[in-house]
Structure formats: C-alpha cells, structure tokens
Amino acid sequence: MSAPSPLPTSGHIEGGRHILPLRVYYEDTDAVGIVYYANWLRFLERGRTEMLRLLGQEHSALRAERDINWIVRRCAIDYLKPARLDDAIEIITCCRELRGASLDMVQEARHGAELLVRADLVIACMAPNGRPARLPIEIRQALQTVAPSASPRSRHIRI
Numbered sequence: 001m002s003a004p005s006p007l008p009t010s011g012h013i014e015g016g017r018h019i020l021p022l023r024v025y026y027e028d029t030d031a032v033g034i035v036y037y038a039n040w041l042r043f044l045e046r047g048r049t050e051m052l053r054l055l056g057q058e059h060s061a062l063r064a065e066r067d068i069n070w071i072v073r074r075c076a077i078d079y080l081k082p083a084r085l086d087d088a089i090e091i092i093t094c095c096r097e098l099r100g101a102s103l104d105m106v107q108e109a110r111h112g113a114e115l116l117v118r119a120d121l122v123i124a125c126m127a128p129n130g131r132p133a134r135l136p137i138e139i140r141q142a143l144q145t146v147a148p149s150a151s152p153r154s155r156h157i158r159i
Contacts, residue, residue: 018051047091101132
C-alpha cells in the first residue's frame, strides 16, 4: 500500500466537468448524523475554488493581480438525498454559459451513482468598487474547458 498524498487534492477534470472528492466529517453533520443543509454550500464553494485552482486561476491571485472578486449572485439548490458521516462524496462542477461579466454554473454532489444535491448558480465577476467586471480572456478560455461547446439556456440540462 502506498502512502497517502501529503497535499490536498484539487480534483480533476473529466469529460468537461471538474470532480472534487470529499469526505463527510463529524463536524459536517447535524444531530442525526447527516450533512447539515448549510454545509452543502461550503462543499460547493470548495468545488468552485478547486476548479479555478486546477485551471490556474486561484482566487488570491485573481484578487491581487487583477482586482477581480467572485460573488454568488444566485443559488438555487435541491437537496435530494442525505449524505452521512464518513461518506465519500464528489462535487461535480461545470459552466453552463459564459457571459460578459458572469457565468451560469451547475454543481452536483454525488455519492457513487446517487445524486444527492443539485445547484444552479449565477457567479459574477466584480471589481473592487462593487461594479461588474468583464471576465478576462484568460479566465474565459480556462473556464471553457469545463463548459459545453454550445451554451444552452435550458435550466434542465444535466451535467
């Protein structure tokens, strides 16, 4: 048996989707041992953050070098099935549509083949003054690796 990797994982990109493996810890659960609903938002944030890191677009560098901040403008989330203590789950992230200063993202949490959570998000790119900022071309190109070739408007497209 090989030794575990000492570094945290940023996941991987497969089939135009970013996949981040996570484990459910005791601190993530409620009194009955299932993931507390608000903690799913933290898991999804990790998925988006690690996707950007893997694409070479870390939050800290974007802020320091380009004065760009990301905000969640909209989040619609469906809690379909629970995850429990010690479950190995995957956060799957892809971009649905890239626009001038924002993008639509779809995220899912899965336990094996089971869909646990699905979220549709609008993420906006903001300047330090709180006004929208255009997505820089380098970010747009990087995000296209996790975006379908045709950007459908339908909210019912599955990733």
